[in-house]
Amino acid sequence: MERTTSRSKIVCCRDLGPTAMALLTEHGNLEVVVWTEDRRCDRGWILENIPGATGLVVSTTEIVNRELVDTAGPNLRVVSTTSIGYEHIDLEVIAARKIQVGYTPDIPxxxxxxxxxxxxxxxxxxxxxxxxxxxxxxxxxxxxxxxxxxxxxxxxxxxxxxxxxxxxxxxxxxxxxxxxxxxxxxxxxxxxxxxxxxxxxxxxxxxxxxxxxxxxxxxxxxxxxxxxxxxxxxxxxxxxxxxxxxxxxxxxxxxxxxxxxxxxxxxxxxxxxxxxxxxxxxxxxxxxxxxxxxxxxxxxxxxxxxxxxxxxxLPHLGSVALETREEMAWLTARNVLAGVLGEELPVALDYSAIV
Amino acid sequence: MERTTSRSKIVCCRDLGPTAMALLTEHGNLEVVVWTEDRRCDRGWILENIPGATGLVVSTTEIVNRELVDTAGPNLRVVSTTSIGYEHIDLEVIAARKIQVGYTPDIPxxxxxxxxxxxxxxxxxxxxxxxxxxxxxxxxxxxxxxxxxxxxxxxxxxxxxxxxxxxxxxxxxxxxxxxxxxxxxxxxxxxxxxxxxxxxxxxxxxxxxxxxxxxxxxxxxxxxxxxxxxxxxxxxxxxxxxxxxxxxxxxxxxxxxxxxxxxxxxxxxxxxxxxxxxxxxxxxxxxxxxxxxxxxxxxxxxxxxxxxxxxxxLPHLGSVALETREEMAWLTARNVLAGVLGEELPVALDYSAIV
The missing domain is CATH 3.40.50.720 (NAD(P)-binding Rossmann-like Domain)
Known part of the structure; x- marks a missing residue:
């Protein structure tokens, strides 16, 4: 079976809410694995589920480093973070592997x-x-x-x-x-x-x-x-x-x-x-x-x-307002979906200027 | 001695701060009695000091009723409250005695x-x-x-x-x-x-x-x-x-x-x-x-x-901002001073429409 006809896997370290998640789950040809608990995603859970994944959805609490990328393996094409910041992502590792990064800079x-x-x-x-x-x-x-x-x-x-x-x-x-x-x-x-x-x-x-x-x-x-x-x-x-x-x-x-x-x-x-x-x-x-x-x-x-x-x-809640979070979640889902499908990301981080 | 040449007494149930108080204390021909403690003015203290007063300065915590007005006696000409509201003042009693009321409605x-x-x-x-x-x-x-x-x-x-x-x-x-x-x-x-x-x-x-x-x-x-x-x-x-x-x-x-x-x-x-x-x-x-x-x-x-x-x-702090409180205090002092001197109050409550 060719890789492009297999079901691509997306690992979501955060539940993006019903509207955004539906964009992924209703696509039909994707395997979507979601951490559904209302607490930070366990590192062990990520490392267990990430092998073979094409897309990864994270928030600022999930550290995307060499260990994670190596564990994911060669399929990983896109990391989509639901945040303005990207300090939790090791961009040198990401750049070396030509993985795309989607983020949500303007929305909040x-x-x-x-x-x-x-x-x-x-x-x-x-x-x-x-x-x-x-x-x-x-x-x-x-x-x-x-x-x-x-x-x-x-x-x-x-x-x-x-x-x-x-x-x-x-x-x-x-x-x-x-x-x-x-x-x-x-x-x-x-x-x-x-x-x-x-x-x-x-x-x-x-x-x-x-x-x-x-x-x-x-x-x-x-x-x-x-x-x-x-x-x-x-x-x-x-x-x-x-x-x-x-x-x-x-x-x-x-x-x-x-x-x-x-x-x-x-x-x-x-x-x-x-x-x-x-x-x-x-x-x-x-x-x-x-x-x-x-x-x-x-x-x-x-x-x-x-x-x-x-x-x-206050505990870093600047963007925590319902309408904004819904739009961030929606863009995060669109970013990971585009990356997995090999399309241009709606909002990609241009890390060439940073790394 | 004629009444107009005696030192008129002003009883201040609140310390209005250095700028506003100076307007009263530096006038020279006034006796100014001030409750200086940083808590609500004792009723007993007011009743003890009010006899013979021409002017009275209150905030919303001091109840101005028949007892107070009767204890003050016939000299009382003006009650100046440092507030928008006047629920603490019995306007029927005040009106019957033709006492003027100064307040600070627009400032806050x-x-x-x-x-x-x-x-x-x-x-x-x-x-x-x-x-x-x-x-x-x-x-x-x-x-x-x-x-x-x-x-x-x-x-x-x-x-x-x-x-x-x-x-x-x-x-x-x-x-x-x-x-x-x-x-x-x-x-x-x-x-x-x-x-x-x-x-x-x-x-x-x-x-x-x-x-x-x-x-x-x-x-x-x-x-x-x-x-x-x-x-x-x-x-x-x-x-x-x-x-x-x-x-x-x-x-x-x-x-x-x-x-x-x-x-x-x-x-x-x-x-x-x-x-x-x-x-x-x-x-x-x-x-x-x-x-x-x-x-x-x-x-x-x-x-x-x-x-x-x-x-x-929050504990009713809508007007509690420094610049506003200073202006309220200043107007409160000007209101009581005008009333004591027999001049028109800068901002008088027109209680004829209310009583």
Whole structure:
């Protein structure tokens, strides 16, 4: 029997939900093996099922390395990850074997921007503290003095008519965040592009006009730290951005300022940020990512940022919104299907520029 | 000695902060008595200090009733409250004595709108559950299945291009919320005006145009319940709005919908809402007000809405943002000062229409 007439096998380390899974299971000529439990896929299960597979579906919790690829064998043509990031995939191994990689980079933009606004509001408005206070029976005895639980206000008012928002990294998601912030009356936008990104004067003039800003400017890190009322980190990880936000940076920030990280945990020195919060260098922080999240043991309740009252820590849920996750799942299924059928992937990672 | 040349007394049941207090203390010809502790003002302290006072500064926790006014005596000319609401002031007693009332109705608009957006995001994105999960050491073992902790998305996307937002009450704050939501890509706005409010066709056409909406419409309660993806309650309390959101209303809502209350707790039947959440009639709720907050004992940790996982309850902090509180304090001081000096109050409550 020729290989092309045999049923190609797809191993799904995640259940992509009924709509996306139907695309694979109803194809008719595919063997689809699915990890259906609502927990991380066991490594043993993957290694047991991967031999002979043509397609592999993963999320960020499944490590795609030499061991996995070798165990899969020569049939493996495509790895489809349901994520923006690809740190869990060893691209050198993948490139050497000419395996295609599908991913979902653009889809989560709006969901992540929503999350960034939520974290900015939660951090400025002491939402973590207040939520815990109610849960712990503190509402009936709350002092209600005029300035109790009072943090800086995100929106402008006639009495307080300017706000400066800073972005570390100024790509798609930052632009979606800026669109939302403009409706809160933000007046000044400053940013430090990710390393290597070009300044785009015409685009900036257009954004200034569109959002009725008083200023939009590319600035150095020191200016970004010193002027931002709310600073959004929306830059990729890696060595070029590692600990850009360290003690020296945080000491330049304003005591009324707030830091929001929806980018990568590695950009922020956790220990420095915990000190900045406990000593009042800055007012608060909202974090969807923390550098220790990928380390053995992860981010525990004993982590100094989790125990810091003015720090809201969420477990990397930036893209976790139903409509976005459904679209990510749909694209993930289309990517693996295209790869298995030898067609062009709807959204392929161009790793030639990375490896 | 004539009364006008004696030092008039102002009793402040709340410390309004250095800027606003200076307006009173540096006037030179006033006796200013201040409760400086960071807890609710003792009733005994007020009754002890109020005799002979010309001005009284209160927040919503101080009940201004016949006992207080009688104890104050005939000098009392003005009560200045640092709040939008005036449920704590017995207006019949005040009116009978021709005492002026100063308040701060417009100032918190932007801060409350910020809070409403925060609660809408927190309720849709399971922020309460996620925040607690990290605090309780749940991040390292989080399943990360594609739909774990997934709620409905506030913003639109090309894949999911429409959202219908409902408002119960469509005044200043609702308009400020709508401005923000437009930047999240909201397409349809429906509202039920507060009882007695007129439909304003020209204004609505203007809003539709300004925010690039596909629809804006005044609808009945049943339509409001049935169509809203996110429903914002921004209506005053009182008998006209009591329990407008009850079991019958909640049963008409969509299972993916979310309820946000920044208006008055009495508008929502707490028991019905708790049932709606636990039985999945609606997806989630974000509440800054709860009907039992004014009752003896208040809202405790045992309250069914506080213990409901998909309900975020905050302790009535809608206006608690630094810039807004400073402006409220400033106006409160100016109101009491004007009243004591026999001048027109910057912002007086016209209780002739209410009493």
């Amino acid at each position: 933009t709006e969901a992540v921007a929503d999350s960034a606004i939520m974290l900015a509001l939660m951090a400025t408005r002491a939402a973590g503290q207040s939520y815990s206070l109610v849960k712990n029976n503190g509402w009936p005895t709350l002092s209600r003095s005029p300035f109790a639980l009072c943090g800086p206000q995100l929106s402008t008012t006639p009495f307080s008519p300017t706000r400066t928002i800073g972005f570390l990294g100024f790509g798609r998601i930052a632009h979606a965040v800026l669109t939302r912030l403009a409706a809160f009356g933000i007046t000044h936008c400053i940013y430090t592009p990710r390393p290597g990104a070009a300044v785009q004067t015409a685009r900036d003039a257009q954004l200034k006009d569109k959002h009725n800003l008083q200023e939009i400017a590319s600035v150095d890190l020191s200016t970004l730290a010193g002027r931002s009322d709310v600073l959004f980190i929306l830059t990729p990880g890696g060595s070029a951005t590692h600990h850009l936000v360290n003690s020296a940076f945080l000491r330049q920030m304003k005591p009324t300022s707030v830091l929001v990280n929806n980018g990568r945990g590695s950009v922020v020195d956790s220990i420095a940020l915990a000190q900045a919060l406990s000593e009042g260098w800055i007012w608060g922080a909202g974090l969807d990512v923390v550098e220790e999240e990928g380390a053995p043991g992860g981010v525990t309740s004993a982590h100094p940022l989790v125990s810091e009252p003015r720090c809201v820590v | 608009t932007e801060a409350v709108a910020d809070s409403a957006i925060m609660l809408a995001l927190m309720a849709t994105r399971a922020a309460g559950q996620s925040y607690s999960l990290v605090k309780n050491n749940g991040w390292p073992t989080l399943s990360r299945s594609p739909f774990a902790l997934c709620g409905p998305q506030l913003s639109t996307t090309p894949f999911s291009p429409t959202r219908t937002i409902g408002f119960l009450g469509f005044g200043r704050i609702a308009h400020a919320v709508l401005t923000r939501l437009a930047a999240f890509g909201i397409t349809h706005c429906i509202y039920t005006p507060r009882p007695g409010a007129a439909v304003q066709t020209a204004r609505d056409a203007q809003l539709k145009d300004k925010h690039n909406l596909q629809e804006i419409a005044s609808v009945d309660l049943s339509t409001l319940a049935g169509r809203s993806d996110v429903l914002f309650i921004l209506t005053p309390g009182g008998s006209a709005t009591h329990h407008l959101v009850n079991s019958a209303f909640l049963r008409q809502m969509k299972p993916t919908s979310v309820l946000v209350n920044n208006g008055r707790g009495s508008v929502v039947d707490s028991i019905a809402l708790a049932q709606a959440l636990s039985e999945g009639w609606i997806w989630g709720a974000g509440l800054d007000v709860v009907e039992e907050e004014g009752a003896p004992g208040g809202v405790t940790s045992a309250h069914p809405l506080v213990s409901e996982p998909r309900c975020v309850v």
